[in-house]
Amino acid sequence: MSTNTTDVSYTANLPWPFAEDQQEFQYSVNVEPARITRKTAAGEWGTRIVDLGGEDYVHIMNERRRILDADPSRVQILPGMMPACWDLLMYYLRDLSLTYPDIMHLEEDGDRVHWKNDVLLTDQVFAVGDENSLPCDPMSFLGREIPDDLLLVKERGGQMYFDAGLVTFAAAWSVTFDAGMSFREIHAPVPGLTRDGVTSRAEQFLMRMPPDKVYRRANWTLSASGSRKLDISLEELPEWGQDIPRLLANKDFGNLHLRIELEHFIRLPMSGAVTFSIRTFMASLAEIRTIPAWREQLARILSATPEDIATYKGIADYRHEAAAWLLHP
Ligand code: HEM
Numbered sequence: 614m615s616t617n618t619t620d621v622s623y624t625a626n627l628p629w630p631f632a633e634d635q636q637e638f639q640y641s642v643n644v645e646p647a648r649i650t651r652k653t654a655a656g657e658w659g660t661r662i663v664d665l666g667g668e669d670y671v672h673i674m675n676e677r678r679r680i681l682d683a684d685p686s687r688v689q690i691l692p693g694m695m696p697a698c699w700d701l702l703m704y705y706l707r708d709l710s711l712t713y714p715d716i717m718h719l720e721e722d723g724d725r726v727h728w729k730n731d732v733l734l735t736d737q738v739f740a741v742g743d744e745n746s747l748p749c750d751p752m753s754f755l756g757r758e759i760p761d762d763l764l765l766v767k768e769r770g771g772q773m774y775f776d777a778g779l780v781t782f783a784a785a786w787s788v789t790f791d792a793g794m795s796f797r798e799i800h801a802p803v804p805g806l807t808r809d810g811v812t813s814r815a816e817q818f819l820m821r822m823p824p825d826k827v828y829r830r831a832n833w834t835l836s837a838s839g840s841r842k843l844d845i846s847l848e849e850l851p852e853w854g855q856d857i858p859r860l861l862a863n864k865d866f867g868n869l870h871l872r873i874e875l876e877h878f879i880r881l882p883m884s885g886a887v888t889f890s891i892r893t894f895m896a897s898l899a900e901i902r903t904i905p906a907w908r909e910q911l912a913r914i915l916s917a918t919p920e921d922i923a924t925y926k927g928i929a930d931y932r933h934e935a936a937a938w939l940l941h942p
Pocket residue numbers: 640641642643644764766775785786787791796799800802803806811815816818819830832833834889925926
């Protein structure tokens with residue numbers, strides 16, 4: 614695989630976040646079983662938990678590693694969460710070696726593990742539970758192998774808490790700020806989510822999730838990523854805060870990006886913690902405009918999204934213009 618991303622299709626594996634006949638958008642507990650292939654107007658997605666993204670994989674992993682090296686605070690592990698981090702690492706390494714047997718290899722002999730990733734050239738022997746046998750903590754080790762942001766949620770006193778996370782591609786939030794918060798606190802600012810019961814239904818769903826099933830949901834927003842900027846976390850606000858105003862001033866709507874988060878929920882078998890992984894996909898409006906079914910549906914949904922949700926997503930000021938551009942460039 615090369616790091617050249619200029620001739621890559623970003624629509625073929627895009628997890629299109631809207632149902633075929635969907636006309637408008639509302640928040641809901643939109644979860645469904647994972648590992649089920651979905652065909653779209655441009656390709657398909659969803660067969661695997663981890664989508665390496667073909668040519669994009671090396672580019673994303675270089676970006677992930679650069680950010681982690683520059684800002685260690687993107688990894689937050691609260692006291693008592695290390696066993697869950699090992700659980701997370703082993704779950705994903707096993708899944709990867711089964712899903713990508715040509716390039717990912719795992720050998721286990723009791724607690725002794727040998728991991729090889731032929732694309733990133735990782736070759737690591739370690740002992741499960743022994744942090745000194747890895748170059749970093751187990752969550753960081755995994756985060757340097759796969760493109761997903763990783764969050765761990767644990768139940769305490771009848772509520773779910775965000776107690777560990779490795780997040781380099783947050784869409785305008787901050788892992789240092791949110792780590793340690795309850796599920797209800799995190800979602801309190803999302804308009805209508807608590808009032809309409811979505812937060813409590815989602816929390817109940819996570820609490821009751823059995824260990825042998827994997828679920829997923831998709832979320833979306835728009836961002837200005839002329840250079841495919843994945844890191845639009847609050848930590849980096851000075852770097853990207855002017856991107857959208859600049860793009861709007863130039864009426865450069867083709868360079869707006871639909872930013873889709875494909876999230877997977879897994880209850881880990883040993884610790885009982887719940888993972889919440891977030892894989893960020895992006896495609897420009899210029900790319901989306903080439904696919905008639907998508908162009909028309911996105912334009913409709915951008916126009917019909919309720920004002921409070923549009924404001925929360927940060928798209929209220931320009932969504933109608935973006936919709937018009939999609940239909941009549
Ligand atoms: C079924 C489960 C879940 C549902 C239905 C849900 C729903 C939502 C929704 C609707 C938003 C607003 C996003 C937007 O419009 O851009 C949101 C944001 C967010 N959610 Fe969830 N969520 C779920 C699970 C989780 C879990 C397990 C975590 C882990 C801690 C989490 C952490 C967050 C964070 C950090 C944000 C961004 C908050 C911000 O903007 O400050 N969510 N969620």
